[in-house]
Amino acid sequence: MTSQPEQSLWHRLLETRLTRRSALGSAAVTAAAVTLPVTLSDAQAAANNGAPVVADPKERISPHSVPTFRPIEPTTADAVTVPAGYRTQILAPWGEPFTDDGRTIGFNHDFVGYFPIDMLEGGQSSTEALLTINHEYVNPLFVGGNTQERTPEQIQAEMREVGVSVVRVKRERGEWKIVADPRNRRIDAFTDIELTGPVRGAAVVKGATTVKGSVGNCSGGQTPWGTLLTCEENVDGYQKAWAGSGYEMMHQGWVTEIDPFDPEWMPKKRTGMGRFRHENAAVTLAADGRVVAYMGDDMQDSCIYKFISRGKYDPQNRAANRDLLAEGDLYVANFGNGSWVLLDYDKNKKLQDAKNGDKPLFTSQAEVLADARAAALAVGGTPVDRPEDIEVHPRSKDVYAALTNNSKHGNFFGQIIKWTEKDGDAAALNFVWGIFAYGGPQSGFASPDNLVFDAYGNLWMVTDNSDLGTNPIKAYHGNNAMFFFPTEGPNMGKAYRFAVGPVDAEMTGPVFSPDGKTLFVAIQHPGEDTEDINNPTSTFAAKPGTKIPRPTLVAIEGFPGWKA
Ligand code: FEO
Ligand code: CA
Ligand code: CA
Numbered sequence: 001m002t003s004q005p006e007q008s009l010w011h012r013l014l015e016t017r018l019t020r021r022s023a024l025g026s027a028a029v030t031a032a033a034v035t036l037p038v039t040l041s042d043a044q045a046a047a048n049n050g051a052p053v054v055a056d057p058k059e060r061i062s063p064h065s066v067p068t069f070r071p072i073e074p075t076t077a078d079a080v081t082v083p084a085g086y087r088t089q090i091l092a093p094w095g096e097p098f099t100d101d102g103r104t105i106g107f108n109h110d111f112v113g114y115f116p117i118d119m120l121e122g123g124q125s126s127t128e129a130l131l132t133i134n135h136e137y138v139n140p141l142f143v144g145g146n147t148q149e150r151t152p153e154q155i156q157a158e159m160r161e162v163g164v165s166v167v168r169v170k171r172e173r174g175e176w177k178i179v180a181d182p183r184n185r186r187i188d189a190f191t192d193i194e195l196t197g198p199v200r201g202a203a204v205v206k207g208a209t210t211v212k213g214s215v216g217n218c219s220g221g222q223t224p225w226g227t228l229l230t231c232e233e234n235v236d237g238y239q240k241a242w243a244g245s246g247y248e249m250m251h252q253g254w255v256t257e258i259d260p261f262d263p264e265w266m267p268k269k270r271t272g273m274g275r276f277r278h279e280n281a282a283v284t285l286a287a288d289g290r291v292v293a294y295m296g297d298d299m300q301d302s303c304i305y306k307f308i309s310r311g312k313y314d315p316q317n318r319a320a321n322r323d324l325l326a327e328g329d330l331y332v333a334n335f336g337n338g339s340w341v342l343l344d345y346d347k348n349k350k351l352q353d354a355k356n357g358d359k360p361l362f363t364s365q366a367e368v369l370a371d372a373r374a375a376a377l378a379v380g381g382t383p384v385d386r387p388e389d390i391e392v393h394p395r396s397k398d399v400y401a402a403l404t405n406n407s408k409h410g411n412f413f414g415q416i417i418k419w420t421e422k423d424g425d426a427a428a429l430n431f432v433w434g435i436f437a438y439g440g441p442q443s444g445f446a447s448p449d450n451l452v453f454d455a456y457g458n459l460w461m462v463t464d465n466s467d468l469g470t471n472p473i474k475a476y477h478g479n480n481a482m483f484f485f486p487t488e489g490p491n492m493g494k495a496y497r498f499a500v501g502p503v504d505a506e507m508t509g510p511v512f513s514p515d516g517k518t519l520f521v522a523i524q525h526p527g528e529d530t531e532d533i534n535n536p537t538s539t540f541a542a543k544p545g546t547k548i549p550r551p552t553l554v555a556i557e558g559f560p561g562w563k564a
Contacts, residue, residue, distance in 0.1 A: 033447045053513075060125030065489025066338075070561060071496040074444075074478025078538050080507075080523065081500040086558035091176045091520070092133060093168065093541050093552035098167055098178050103186045107143060107161040108551045109522035111220035112509035113228045115260050117168070120226065120318075127171040127516035130183060130260040131453050132228045133553065134217035135162050136228035139525060140241075141533055142548055144455075159189035164213045164230050166260045171518070176555045181396050185263050187230075188245070189213035192266060193256060196326040197273035202366035204250060211251035214267065219280035219450055219509070221293065224313055225321035225556030228258045228373050229270075231278035233298055250370065255281050255295070257325060260304065270325045273307045274343070279287050280450075281307075282390040282399070287429030289313050291324050294388025294399055303381040304333040304375055304390070305339060308427050330372065330383030331429070338419075340429045341379045343368055354378040385411045388464070391451040393487060400436060400459060405468065413439030413467060416461065416485075437485060437493045445483050445495045446473045452510045455562040459485040460498070462507040462521070466528065480506040482521065499556065502540035502549070504528040516554050516562040525551060 006448065069083040080088045092098070096105045112133035116125040138161045140147050144154030168181035178184075187193075194210050201209050218233035235252035253470040254269040255278055273281070276297040282294050289312035295305045309328040314320055329434070331340035345351045354361035354375075361378060362368050368375040379444045385406035392399050398418045405414045419433035436459075439446040447465035454460060462482045465473050484497040486492050505526040512519050527538035527549035534547070541550040 013533055020288075065486035065491050066495045067484050067486075067498070069484075069496075069498060071484075071498070072500065074476065074481070074497065075500050076478050077500070077541055078503045078526075080310075080502060080540075080554050080556075082556055082558070083498065086505075086556055087506050089176055089555045089557070090163070090541050091551040091553040091555050092131070092178060094161075095255075095543075095550065096178065098165070099184045100180070105133065105165050106163060106186065106188070107138040108136045108524050109553060110134040110136040110218050110508045110524060111218065111230065112511045112520050112522055112553060113260070113345070114224050114511045114513060114520065115226055115228075118515060120261055120346070120504065125515040126513040126517060127167055127227055127453050128179075129513075130181070130246055131165075131265065131520070131553075132220075132230070132258065133165045133167060133522070134165065134220055134230050136216065136218050136508075136524065137234065138162060139374070139528065142527075150241065152244065155245050159213070159242065159245065159247075162213075162217065163188035163191065163219055164214065164228070164232050164258060166258070182389070183260065183263055187214055187256075187258060187267060188345075189215050189242075191420070192541065194266050195251075195269050195271055196268045197272035197320060197369070199275075199366045202364070202370075204366050204370040206250075206428070210253065210266075211269065212246065213252070214256045214269075215247075215252050216277075218278070221281035221283045223283050223321070225318050226259070227322060227326075228260060229281040229283065229293070229325075230256050230258060231280055231295070232256065233277045235277075235278055239493075241352060246462075253278065254381065255293075255325075257322070259322065265322070268326070270307075271366075271529055272322065272326065272328050272330060274305060274330050275370050276302065276305075276373045279387060280389045282392055284392045284397070284426045284546045285313055287352065287423075287425040288427065289330075290427055292323070292426035293325070294390040294392070294401075296401060297373055297376075297464070298386050298388055298404075299373070300386055300408050302385035302387065303376040303383060304387050305343075305372070305376070306333070306426075321453060327375075330369065332372075332376035332379065333431075334381075335382040335384070335433060338431050338433060338444055340431070341376075341381060342493065343372060343375050343379065350379045351375055371431060373434055380462070383483065385414065388449045389451040391453055391459075393418075393457055393459075393547055394453050394455065395457045396487075397421070397426070398490050400451055402451055404447045404449055404462065405439075405466060407468065412473065414448050416448050416451075416459075436487075437495060441472065441476045443495045444497060445481070446477055449506065450508055450510060454512060457487050459487055460510055460519075461485065461495075462510060464506040464508075464536070466504070466506055466525070479503060482507050482510065502526045503538040504530070505538065505540065505549075512559075517559050518557055519559065520553055520555055522553050523551060 111134040175303040216235040279296040279298040291309040368380035388402040422428035527539035
């Protein structure tokens, strides 16, 4: 879908952040090419013996394919370490009050959405925004102190620490800070959320049309009409951990749409997008204007999906766009033949014939969607090595996915794959694919997780090898880190370490401001492996006078910006 100049606000922002094809992009690239001839020819690259080519950090105008920073070394420091010339600022740490009624920022930040404060009027503010912060889970040691049997009070406290924070922020006198706004709010495990799509009112949810809460909020996505898609990932364990609370597992594991600009609009679970361990939702537009979301099921030997809306995006009709994800088709990727297979009970006989013993596996589309993983495997979806984040390249429209690792198969380092849809159309039913980058000692990274493209189409990736225990990664990787990858030119697919997170943390949810001058990234679970609360393994972002580490956002500045 080509963007037109008269198209809306957010679509223009989307063009800047996600689908950089604008005149601005061309001008910036041209200027860079004229003043800084740093893009190397193949011959120059060959002469360099394939070694990384690094721009002079003083020459900060970002060209394609060359980092503008001096890559840093691995470290195990309890800090966010960034290259010379860059600086970091703590923003919105766990526990900070931010609403009129005294609610506080939740625990374990993950996806971060950046919604320019003026976007509904067509603006793209890079100094003021509503940020949405996913809060994936709590560490009960830090929240209530009991890691095994929780008290009812601790369960209630944990249920208020998950979900999403909508936070107005502003950059003033060189500092980002939270500012008051009636739209500042928390969505937590108690918030009323409407079920939409085929599972609404179905037997698999005992007829429910409205449910309580959104939990397991991992990564997510932003829509062209300015809503958040928050993805419910690890939702099973709460049935036991929160026993007696009324927690209902089948009400979780969906994609929930939230309008940060309109607190009166009840959040919606989009059941047509399936129920599984939803990592993310990467939103783009098909050639005909239908909305496409790419999604991963983050579990060993699970699949990659895409949802195609029935209706088309109308840049002039935000109200109608907010209903687009209620109806559409869900597909699963078959990497064997490069095809998308429809998960529709009425149209796919394999779903009708699928058996569990001698009983039918499914009897309705609602049942297919509620156990999309089983449906995907029944129709030939390809199990892959834990799909984490997925993003669409802003210019090529290739789709990149992080397959983080799979210890079942000895894949400890992970890969980033990419695929090209037929005719470059996101609604196509065929694609070709390949490996973009391999983790391992040769590349310096392991376990790729969240991805984000910059306006030039360079890929930024954060790692999460927290769960892998002792293995060769510890010897070369240091703490979880953030890497930069050119996606074209002589350094295509090479990893350059930009930042390293604190001890026992992962960096999550990277997002650039529209001007490219601020990178927001979350620091999730610092000090995760702490056993003695009096002796935490990290004290990152602890309140003055205390040692308890706090999950938080970090605003990283020092970037030249897209327009430099
Ligand atoms: Fe919550 Fe798959 O990371
Ligand atoms: Ca993740
Ligand atoms: Ca992760």
